Amino acid sequence: MSTESESAAATHGYIDDKTPYLQRMKRIEGQARGIAKMIDEEKYCIDILTQISALTRAVQGVATGLLDDHLKHCVLDAAKLGDDAALAKIQEATDAINRLVRS
C-alpha cells in the first residue's frame, strides 16, 4: 500500500508546520459529523449538499497544500541527489495530481 518502506515513514518532515493541517482535518471531521446529523434529522437535501460541497472544498485545500509542501521539500531535496531521484518523485506527484483532478 505504502509507496515507501515503513521504516522511513515517520521521518519525512516535508511539512513545515503540521499544526494548521491537523486543525483543518479536525474541522473536516466535524463537518462530516455535522452532515451525518443533518441526514439523521432529515434536513433539507439541498442544504446537506451545500455542506458536502464545503467539505469537499476543504479536503481539496488540504490536498493541494500537502502537494505544494511535497514539491517544495521532497522534490527539491531529491533534485539535489540527481535528476533520476527527482524524476521519480515528480512522477509520484503527477500520479497524485491525476487522482485529485479526477476525484
Next chain:
Amino acid sequence: MSTESESAAATHGYIDDKTPYLQRMKRIEGQARGIAKMIDEEKYCIDILTQISALTRAVQGVATGLLDDHLKHCVLDAAKLGDDAALAKIQEATDAINRLVRS
C-alpha cells in the same frame, strides 16, 4: 442559511432509507480521522494524498446519492402540485449540481 423554514426541516422524508447514508458518513468521518493521524505521524505525503482522493470520492458518492433521492422524491412530488413548484425545486437542484461539479 436554510433554504426552507426550520419547522419543516425534520419532515422531508426524501430518503428511502437513511441507514446506508449514515454508515457511509461514519466511514468518511473515520477516513478524515485516519488522514489526520497520517499527517500527525508524518507519513509519506503521496500516501496521504491517495487517502484524500478516496475520501473525496466517498463524499461525492453520498452527494450524488442524495441528489438522486431528491430528484426522485421532492421534484416528483412537486411536479404533482404543478409546474411552478417543480421548476423551483429543479432550480435548487441545478444550483447544487453546479456547486458539486465545481467543488
Next chain:
Amino acid sequence: MSTESESAAATHGYIDDKTPYLQRMKRIEGQARGIAKMIDEEKYCIDILTQISALTRAVQGVATGLLDDHLKHCVLDAAKLGDDAALAKIQEATDAINRLVRS
C-alpha cells in the same frame, strides 16, 4: 451508443433556445484551437494550463445548463406520463451527473 431510438433523436426540443449553446460551443472550439496554437508556439506551460482551466469551466457551464434544461423539460414532461417514466428519466440524469462530477 444512443440511449434513445435514432428516429426520435431530432425531436426532443428540450432546449428553450439553442442559439446561446451553439455560440458557447463555438467559443469553446476557438479556445481549443487557441490552446493548440499556444502548445505549437511553446508558450509558457502555466499560461496554457490557465487557458485549459478556462475551457474546462466553459464546457462544464454548458453541461450544467443542458442538464437544467433536461430536468425542466424531459423530466417534467415524463412526470405527467407517470412516476415510472419520470423515474427512468431521473435515473439517466443522475448517471450523467455522476459522470460530470467525476470528470
Next chain:
Amino acid sequence: MSTESESAAATHGYIDDKTPYLQRMKRIEGQARGIAKMIDEEKYCIDILTQISALTRAVQGVATGLLDDHLKHCVLDAAKLGDDAALAKIQEATDAINRLVRS
C-alpha cells in the same frame, strides 16, 4: 496576463515532443464541434452530456500531461539555479494545480 516576458515565450522547450499534444488538441477541437452539431440537431440531452464528459476528461489529460512536463523540465532546471528559482516555479505549478482541481 502572461506570467513571463513575451520575448522568452517561444523558447521554453519544456515539452519533449509536442506532436502528441497537438493531435490531442485537434481531437478535442473535433469533439467540441461534434457536441455543437449534436445540440444543433437536438440530439438527446443525456447523450450530449456523455460527450461533454469525454471532452472534459480529454482536456484534463492534456493538462496533467503538460503539468508533468513542466515539473520535469522547468522545475528541475530551476532547481539547478538554486532553491529560490525552483520555489518560484513550484508556487506557479501549485497555483495551476489549484485551478485544475477546482475547475
